[in-house]
Amino acid sequence: MRKIVSEVSAELPVHLSDIEEAATLLKPVIERTQVEHSRALSSQLNSEVFFKCENLQRSGSFKVRGAYVRMAKLTDDEKARGVVAASAGNHAQGVALAAAALGISARIYMPLGAALPKVTATRSRGAEVVLHGATVDEALAEAKRYAEETGAVFVHPFDNPDIIAGQGTIGLEILEQVPDVDTIIVGVGGGGLLAGIAVAVREMEAKLGRKIRIIGVQAEHAAAYPPSLAADALVPLKKVSTIADGIAVGRPGQLPFDIIKELVDDVHTVSEDDIARALIFLMERNKLVVEPAGSVPLAAVMNQALKEKYGDLGTTVCVLSGGNIDPMLMLKVIQRGLSAAGRYMTIRLMLTDRPGELTTISKIISDNDANVTGVNYTGASGALSMGEVFITIDMETKGHEHCKQVQAALSEAGYEPVVVY
Incomplete structure (x- = not known):
């Protein structure tokens, strides 16, 4: 990673003022999700660990934040044309919920292998769901084609300033709920969530008078950020394979990448077994249902890699980004997690x-x-x-x-x- 700058560049696409505006827009729409203290993990690590529970957010993930901000700022003409999006599940549900709240028609492309509960939940919110392609990337390509053909507004899952600003509101909430936070750990797919939180936290650091460590985490078989950051350019993956379908993204977003390379301390990877163990821990010790993508921050804490690199992480907040897990996948992950734990x-x-x-x-x-x-x-x-x-x-x-x-x-x-x- 590059050295962290002392202040946020004016050239970046998103700033604290954008995130504060997004927070105002979101007040009547989202839940201010709770922060849970993990006594068991805090005892093991000898430092305080908290979970920011976006798995309890409306639609089951943080995605509604960015989707609503993006769509609320559309012109009347754009709203009349409707929106189109592509997603394996969480962004789909966020867009569907936002569209219903704003009275906008939504067409959402999902890959053929998308989990049935996510497809059903998206349709239940009034969106038209079209199953297309074997991967999210194929669904994205079809959604963009449809937007160009019909004039519908394409709502990107992460590569858009309004999306990033909406996700960044989580950073403001963390600073209010855990004011003495030293380290924030965030799962990374395309990068919109990590980028938004990074902007919010870095611009608030001047007021706080101290530095906060920000770390991203990816699944090792869906980790496009480490090679991209090393090359200082987007490096798409040839293959993506992980139980963490919510962050199974083969190519970082350009806007999130520009922010992350400047403002984030590091991006780590975790194994499939690490993810499964973390999911089991959350269920058993904190009574929280979290999808694999939402458990990757905890996986990075539990496998000791961060502690070995940084030593004492201090007061730590792990962002549990979503809780939309297919029950069939949960059975497989539980078995894998128990096996990994012996x-x-x-x-x-x-x-x-x-x-x-x-x-x-x-x-x-x-x-x-x-x-x-x-x-x-x-x-x-x-x-x-x-x-x-x-x-x-x-x-x-x-x-x-x-x-x-x-x-x-x-x-x-x-x-x-x-x-x-």
Whole structure:
């Protein structure tokens, strides 16, 4: 990252005055989302950690902030032409909610693989939903084509000054709700949220008389910002693959990028397992339902990478950007998160197909205090000889050391367990 400037450049596309104007526009529309203290995480890190709960925002994410500001500032003629947008879910719902509040017709393109609950929620707010393309980028291209063809106003999910200003209102709220904040951590897709918060915080620093660390976080398989910042130019990714669909963006927005490279301290990446562990932690310890994209700031805190680089983070606020998670995805993420924490293990064994073998295996697992939750076996494999079967066993465990104990016990009994999860 470049060295943080002492004041915000006048050449940047968004300033504190824009964000303050956006905050006024949003007062009758959005929720001033709460800030939750995490006692468990604060104890682990020996510093205070708070969550800014945009997962509890109207439409389930921060996206309504930017969408409403962008659309409220349209002319009467533009409003009459309607709006068009593209999104995997959160921006779609934000645009649909804003359009309903402002009396504007909305057409929204969503990729064919978009989660059914997000598609249903978007339609329920009165927007016309068109499923198109395999990715958000393909849906975006079609939305832009439709805008050019019909004159509808294209509402970009992040690359627009009004969108950035709307998202920046979260920064103002954080400074009011946690006035002694030292570090703010934000998930990053296209960059509109991080850019808006960065502008708000940096311009307020002069009044506060102190510096605040601002860190962005991306999923490691959807991380376009680190190479782009290193090259000082937009570097699109060839492939994006992550459970955090809300930040699965292959190319940063130009306006957010210009802001982030000047005002943000760093952008880190986290693994899929890091994200899953964070989501589980939020559910168990704070009783919060957060989608994978919303849990990436916490993932960066929990994996200790930030602490190793910066030492004491001080009073920290993690922005939980959204809570719109498909229940089917939640099941998969929970399983992955438990597995990553050593609390769930699936093993595969090759057994001789004779009476009593499964009883023997079950007794070994039971004697080592693990709980079997599922068993499956097959004899249809080219890797097997006659009289052999593959058996897959799911079990609840009590941590990584316990997993090793169970594996060792099976090995000592002459079996060769292979960990699947």
